[in-house]
Amino acid sequence: MKARDVLTVACIAATSLTAGSIFCFPLFGPALTRDLGLNLTQTNTIWGGAVLGEYLTGGIWGLLADWYGPRVLSISAGLLFLVGYQLISHADVVALNVDAITDGGLEGGDRPMAWGMFVLTVASFAGIGAAVAASYFAAVTASTRLFRTRPGLAIAGPLTLFSLSSLFLTSVGITFFSDHTSGDLRAPSFLSFLGALLGVTNFFSAIFMDVKPPQEKAIVDGRALEWDTDGEGPHVNERTSLLSTGDREAHEATVERPLLPGVPDSQSVSAFLLSPPVWALGLLMLVGVGAGEMVLSSVGNMVVSLLGNHTAEGKTSPSAASGVLYLAAAPGIGPIALSIRANQVKLLAAANTLSRLLGGLLSDVVAPSATRGRGTGDFYASHQPSLMERLAGITISRLTLLLFAILLSLAAYVWAAFGMATVDSLPAFSIAVGVSYGLVFTLVPAVVVASFGTEHFGRNWGLLTYCCAVGSLTYSLLYATVSDAVASREGEHRGGHSSDGSPAGSGGATCLAGPACFQPSFIVALIGMVFALVALLPVWRSWRSHL
Template sequence: MPSQNAQSPLAARARLFITCCSIAANALCAGGIFTFPLISPALSTHLKLTQPQLTTIALAGMVGQYPFAALVGKIIDYYGPWACSLASSILFSLGFGLFAREIAKTPDDITAPSFSSFERLALFYFLAGLGTVTSYFSSLFAASKNFPNYIGVASGSSMALFGLSPLFLSVLATTFFTNDEDLDVTRYVRFMAILAGTVHLVGAFNLRTPSLVQVHHVRIDHSDEEASIIIADERTPLVAGKPPNEDASVVVIPVEDKQSVFDLLKDPYFWILAMIVLLSLGSCEMVISNIGTIVLSLPSKPDRNITSIVPPIAAVTSLQVRLLSISNTVSRLLVGPLADFVSPVALYLPCGTLHYPRKHRISRIAFLSASSLMLLVTFAWMDFTIRTQQGLWALSLGTGIAYGAIFTILPSIVSSIWGLSNLGRNFGVLTYAPFIGTPLFSYLYAFVSVAHVEERDRSSNVGDVVCKGVRCWQLTFSLASFAATVSLIASLVLWKRWKGRV
């Protein structure tokens, strides 16, 4: 007799469609903190904030994604994505709303930055960063757990929309909140508070995931029990197609995974994977959060004596934000399906062996290796070749491609090695790596930049809060190139170790 709570196929599909719409909306409106390069020139000009202060505010948002990632993942596993969507609504409304209020009440005629105002701006941006991780997890794991057999496509699609979010928001910023080539920061940030808060509140009512169970088909008319294992949910028929035997019975056993977080941390290869994530994502997020001042450090053209139409800084910065977002998005859209095709996720059979639903052609670690190689080439190109704003497209595209590919491939690697039941928690623990890497690379950039601002002051007696010239970041990208090399070597170690498993 069917359960009273059972849904008709049409109702189940409608419910799934609504869930997918909320997944897309959450992901598309979650990237407000990544538009900081659009905000930073105004904060530098009108609030007189220095480069380390700008970097600290950007970092507050970036690292705000990570301190509670494991806890957020556990909440996802236990309660479901709806709870995190509700938390995102509150955090985005508070973070961006208070950030806009702080800017609005600051006088335009100040001559020195207010340290208390700077501290409050950093705190409010941290709240927005915390809202970003709860939003990111709500959309990512709502997609992954609704489509467990296509985890690469599901996670890649939600991540692609998340990567598209800065582009979407930057287009809104330049279209509706720009006056006389300057961004109205207060109105724009206030708008982000209203948009993100409302969308995620709606998501709290719509994001639901099915309960995963293990289904064992047992032949009862043979002396030897022959069992097969599949992953099912509340929408999946218990017997799909023709059963192994017409008299076969079906026993439903809930999935249990007793692996603790300490078991995860005892695995030395988890630490190698964490090091790769620290070096690669940390350097990527350094570029993402500082692309605005990187633009300001370079001339618009090789010869300043040549008269030509020079695009405003806001337009150049917006272009780089869009390139980062587009490359990030395209990378996620392509890598997810490609990984599912060439590197299908293994199914664990009851006997302890692995079964691949399709031919396994190459390890998923290859995508980590390719991303590390991409970063190595990009950072070396920046270090030795790029000398004008026009050349920054290479930095933005290379960083965006690698950043999107790494984030897309990580959930499937984690689930293949350590299981699906605690995917949210394990992925959250892994994201502590960029929590360390992002401040490490970002403050390296900030203090190298400040050192050369002070050098200009001593030589020319001209004050400038924004560093100008290649020396502002050359050492930073030299060290980032070395970090990418280490990441590439470490990925090759994992490729050899996990051969046949991912």
């Protein structure tokens, strides 16, 4: 491998490992709520801006990557990251200065700059969300062009590192940006650091990730025809058969693709959208990914709610607050909350990453389409079963694995809705949600490409990701609305920060009523997953022997 290729690989890895910075939101989100004087609905609206920015611009970045290559995307991502995070950091500093001037005398809703800071933060996070998509597409585009003979590795590498972004950046934040006085996160400094780190990373990567697209070849009548990289068609000369001058679409239309029940003959957008299995998969993406990202964005607030319920005003005894944990948290929930929030982010990231890797590998090895060839058009037809696989003869459908993911999330949401009372059970909850979230995000695109083919996979998968955007925004705002309503009813609003890191009388609204702050949200998530399970069962019965 050439020295420049080594640098390109390093830039792809660095870009992917830092691109998912928005998933550190549970770490610094509560600090923004407190410092900017926001309620939880406004805080989760900020998260929603990042989600919409990421998902709604994905198609645009994909087209730009095809037309101009990854360099343009890296430069754009660097600018958006740098400006976005610096603006949010500045807004946080201004809010803290106002709080210092008034000596904490203004409640969150009375702060004169709260609304302006909120609007600025939402706009900045929308830009950061767009930067996440640009950075990720730049890395994947460069990787697939560099490792064009290993497309699976080319996609799996950046995806795996992207999943680890929040774990890596959270570790950095806890290690270098904890306030030694309060034990909480120094949010302005951490946000400013993120802007500088991601800006420099993407600007530097733009130099070495400008990988040119390879010249593609099509085999027609036993002859290799080279396609122009602009997609106009193959190079034709006097030795080319007159019958071999059809365009790319005509050639691809001859590729055999087995037709599954519910899959239309037509490859049009309308036919895809009207297919009943697409609606089932779309519902699963809306609920499964939406509720999963609700946890990703709100698990930090769950920690504060559970701890606050046991430490505020001596409401409960030490035994109710799990003994040692109560004693550690009693002086102020800042230090202990930061540590637990960071642990949940790491667990979610690790579970998400491992489930994507192992779920993808397992589905490729034991799925019915992996253990037998189904035609040259099948994405997985070239897979050769391993010796252990042939000996064991194990076959598990991708749809069966999806059902497992649904049941796992159902168990987690049942516990959150009816059983969770302390932070002791949060690790198991985070792992279950992370595994389910990762499996859904890995298996649904695999099902789509195996059933509807590769020709329009980008379009088909892109349409389904809009369900993710709607679900994530809906569930995150649902969580915030419920939490604010419970806090208002119970009189459990807390905000600001005192010298020991505990909530004080100033700052934003945080629900400290314990499980009541989030139980209704998980009941809704639970109902949604039941509907997704019912919708997917007919598809499972029809496709489980094929996929």
